[in-house]
Each structure stands twice: as structure tokens, then as C-alpha cells.
Amino acid sequence: MIVRTLAAAFLASTLAMTAIPAQAQENMPLSPKQVDAVKKVVRDYLMEHPEVLGEALEALREKMRAQAESDALKMVEARRDEIFNNPDDPVAGNPKGDVVVVEFFDYNCGFCKQTFDPVLEAVKADKNTKLVMKEMPILGPDSVLAARVALVAKAQGQAKYDDVHRAFMKFRGRLDEKTIFRLAGEAGLNVEQLKKDINGPDIDRQLKKVSELARSLEIGATPTFIVGDRLLSSAVDQSTLKQLIDNARKGLAKKG
Template sequence: MIAKPLAALLLTSALALTASPASAQDSGALTPKQAEAVRKVVRDYLMEHPEVLAESLEALREKMRAQAEADAHKMLEARKDDVYRSAEDPVSGNTKGDITIVQFFDYNCGFCKQTFDALWDAVKADGKVRVVYKEYPILGPDSVFAARVALVAKAQSQAKYDDLHRALMKFRGRLDEKTVLRIAAEQGFNVEQLKKDVTNPEIDRQLAKVFDLGRSLDIGGTPTFIIGDRILSSALDQTTFRQLIDNARKTGAGKS
């Protein structure tokens, strides 16, 4: 790394510039002339080695990423009941499975739809995975409405939720209110009753709870998956899902 020689050079220069009788008398403080000399050393070095800045920025980004990940893991442990065991959340797959996948998603998120089949192919192939859905409508009012309708379906039964969830995820295009209600009608829901039920304050409370959880885990996008001790904000393919499931099982992380 070039940053280490830079640090050594600056330290040597600073020591050399301050090693004088005058500096000893004033506890090593740099005179204006000495300070300017140090600045020149730094400036000249960076002009000759501009890659140092890129390396330093990359090191800073990595440090910040690692700290954010550590903070998220601490919060994940502190709120594990809200993450894995909230009685209000839709739960599918093998509800008695030994590994849990938690998904934060939005019905208008293209990447969420892209990864839907991959997730379920992996879940079915494994047979021992529990899936917890976190309705996280961050892409506008249409998404909020779709999430409301889905939570109404969940209040009726998990099976009805599963059917509607799949239909909404399989739809290609923008899911506005009219389209959501049409799809719900195709799934056998009473549309007029749905329009009333989506205004229930309980739905607001459930969504607010998930948003609070998402913020505490620093989840800013969808899809975001929690698998084992990992929080992954990206679309994943079936192979990656299966690898993550296997790793979680081997390490004992993400046990249901």
C-alpha cells in the first residue's frame, strides 16, 4: 500500500522540521514556515502519487461499510423477535423449517419480481426453509396500496395472501390501485369489501412497525434478504440462495 509510506514520510518530515531549539522551547509547535514546508511535502507527494487518494478513500469506504454491517448485526440480534417472530407477518414455505429467510420487498420493485422465482425454486428444492415477508412499500402510494391489500388478504388467511402475493409478483408492469383491485378480484376477493378493509388503522400500524424495523436495520432498498447472519440488499439467483441457505445451516445462523 502507498498510504503507509506516505504516513512515514510525513512523520519524518514533521519530526525533522520540528527538531530545532526553537521548537523545543515551544513544545514542538510548528512555526508558520515549518507548517508551510509540511504542506508542501504533502502536496508534492500527492501530485506524484495521486493513487494514494483513491486508496485512502477506498479504505475509508471499507471501514464505514464494515462498521455499518457490525451495527446492523447488533441491531439484528437486539430485534430478532421483530425480525423472525412477529405474529403479524405473512409466513410461507415450511413454517417449521430450520432456516428462515426474511424478505423486505415492494410490489412495484422490478428486482423483487426478478428474484421471486429464484427464491421459491430454492425454497422448494430445500424443503426446510421458512420465509417471512416484510411488506416494505417504499416506491410510492401505489406500492403502499398494494401492501395494504396484501395485508388484508393475510388477515383472512395465509393461503389467500400467498395466492395474491404470487399474482402481484408475477404481474409485469406498474401496479396501480386499479390494477391491484383487478388482480385481487381475479383471486376471488370482494373488491368493495377490500376498499373498506384497507382503511383499517391496524394496517397503518403494521406497516409502521415494519418501516421502523427497516430503518433500524438501515434497509434503504428492496429486495433485502436476511439469511443467517447476513443482510443482502440485491436480487439473488437460485444458486446463491441455495449457497446462503447451506451456509446458514452449517454455521447455525438463521435457525428458525
């Protein structure tokens, strides 16, 4: 409704200015008769050309989308180290890769599960790409619990994290508390010790840090990827991610 109102107001003001003599535009306000005349011109034009309003709405949406993306990328640049080089974050692929793919995800997100294999395959195939995984549990308490368990596993080593991460992502259906601890045990973690460690202050700090970072970037959905100068909130297939990686590498070459 707000977008429609803005677009209509913009169109009306543009048409109004073309209908008023130049001297009146510069030196005097519209009289009631002129206002009525402008309203009639606008109404008649829209009745004859309703497609214009649709075009104006689409142009406004595109402008707003582009502005939002531009603002997000400025914030990415301002917080680059925190996004791409945070030592707390689990990583896959080449830790020293020239291109970094960042993924914000939730273990109960169906699209995140859908992209799990394609993302890993694209990163493995490239050989010079680093994947940074940001635990962003937004789909309820079970998602938060799964993220906590995964981060405890990370504290025991990247290999432990990889096993738990894979088990959670490969599970079909919604993860609940019973399933989370069962899968963690099957991945080799000591479940009793795990239950003691999941509420530790370091785990709290890591989750809060990612949550605050996501808010600053206006990321509210999973999966969301950052690759080079692109921020994409949607599932991706292997070929799409490969193209994003290639484009990011070309961008680095131009800067270098």
C-alpha cells in the same frame, strides 16, 4: 466529497508526522515554515504517487461499509424475534425451518419481481427454510395500496395472501389502483369488502411496524434480505440464496 476530504486529511496527517522530528511531534506545535514544508512534502508525494489517494479512499470506503454492516447486524440481534418470528408476517416454505430468510419488498420494485421465482424455488428446494415476507411499500401510494390489499388477504388466511402476492409479483408493469383491485378480485377476494378493510387500524399497525423496523436497521432499498448473519440489499439468484442459506446453517451448527 466528504469521503475524499477525510481520506486526503488522513493521508496528509500521516505523511506530516513522518516529516517532523520526534521531539517536535511531542513537545511543540508546527511553525509556519514547518507547515509550509509539510504541505510541500504532501503535495509532491501525491503528484508522484496519485494512486495512493485512490487506495486510501478505497480502504476508507471498505472500513465504512464493514462498520455499517456490523452496526446493522447488532441491531438484527437485538430485534431478532421481531425480525424472524413476528406472527403478523406472511411466511412461505417450512414454518419451522432451521434457517429463516427475511425479505423486505415492494410490489412495484422491478428487482423484487425479478427475485420472486428464484427465492421461492430456493426455499422450496431446501425443505427446511422459512421465508418471512416484510411488506415495505416505499415506491409511492400505489405500492402502499398493494401492500394493504395483500395484508387484508393475509387476514383471511395464508393461502389467500399467497394468491394475491403471486398475482402482484407476476404482473409486468407498474401496479395502479385499477390493476390492484382487478388482480385481487381474480385471486378470489371480495373487492367491495376489501375496499372497506384496507384502512383498518390493524393494517396501519403492521405497515408502521415494518417501516419502523426497516429504519432501525437502516434498510432503505428493496429487495433487502436477511439470512443468518448477512444483510444484503440487492436482487439475488437461486444459487446465491442457496449459498447464503447453506452458510447460515453452517453458522448455526457452530453455535450449537
